[in-house]
Amino acid sequence: MATQSxxxxxxxxxxxxxxxxxxxxxxxxxxxxVMAGRLHAMGAPGYENGFKLAILPERLAQPMRRRKxxxxxxxxxxxxxxxxxxxxxxxxVFSVIEQTPQHTYQILTxxxxxxxxxxxxxxxxxxxxxxxxxxxxxxxxxRIDYLRQIDANIRFLSVEPLLDDLGEIDLTGxxxxxxxxxxxxxxxxxxxxxxxxVKQQADNAGAAFFFKQWGGWGADGVKRHKKANGRVxxxxxxxxxxxxxGAIAR
Numbered sequence: 001m002a003t004q005s006x007x008x009x010x011x012x013x014x015x016x017x018x019x020x021x022x023x024x025x026x027x028x029x030x031x032x033x034v035m036a037g038r039l040h041a042m043g044a045p046g047y048e049n050g051f052k053l054a055i056l057p058e059r060l061a062q063p064m065r066r067r068k069x070x071x072x073x074x075x076x077x078x079x080x081x082x083x084x085x086x087x088x089x090x091x092x093v094f095s096v097i098e099q100t101p102q103h104t105y106q107i108l109t110x111x112x113x114x115x116x117x118x119x120x121x122x123x124x125x126x127x128x129x130x131x132x133x134x135x136x137x138x139x140x141x142x143r144i145d146y147l148r149q150i151d152a153n154i155r156f157l158s159v160e161p162l163l164d165d166l167g168e169i170d171l172t173g174x175x176x177x178x179x180x181x182x183x184x185x186x187x188x189x190x191x192x193x194x195x196x197x198v199k200q201q202a203d204n205a206g207a208a209f210f211f212k213q214w215g216g217w218g219a220d221g222v223k224r225h226k227k228a229n230g231r232v233x234x235x236x237x238x239x240x241x242x243x244x245x246g247a248i249a250r
Contacts, residue, residue: 008213009212009241010072011070015076017075018077019052019077020053021082023110026110026133026139026140026161032076063097072105073106081112081115090118091122097125100127112142115147115149128154129155132157134158136163141166144171144174145170148174155176157176157178159198162180163190174207178212179195183216183226185216190214192233195211199238211238213229215229219232
């Protein structure tokens, strides 16, 4: 079933596929891989093969059983646009999305090149927030141009884990920017000036800014548990959501 999420910017998760493969530095310490290992050990359905990609058509109808308008993060444990997930299954996922207009679906991918290919002859449903991961300059920033090609009601960036200074980025057509540091025992450092750079550019572009967490390293450069480092940036928390007509914003 779809489950309540611990992710600060969503409500529930829906995983019609599970498992993935690593393609960029942001994947190095994948939280989903660690969680999949735990779920496999517990004998949880969908994780019989650990973190190997699994397509689960039996989960497709889950959002259709919920009438209450809900914000779903699609595939928190996978990547919906993974190269081994066929277009035909994506069509089924998006059919469910279109049949449940009361819900909002947040879809995040690192396989940005596939977006214009898939949506070339398909429309992106209005209740989809479509995003790409942007962890660094080399792998992350180029994904933004692919995302911008899609006529999505809301386009967003998950700048997490932020691994270096992104420099100047084009945020034209981007409605929401989430920034966060890496957590876990092997977390890599995120510097405050990197966050500041993204924040200023989001403000200039009129994009809503959401600061998710410092992660395993505090703003002071000291490593500690992410709860101790908290979510405060510039003396406050930043919880902005995009405000677009026809979209469900929190």
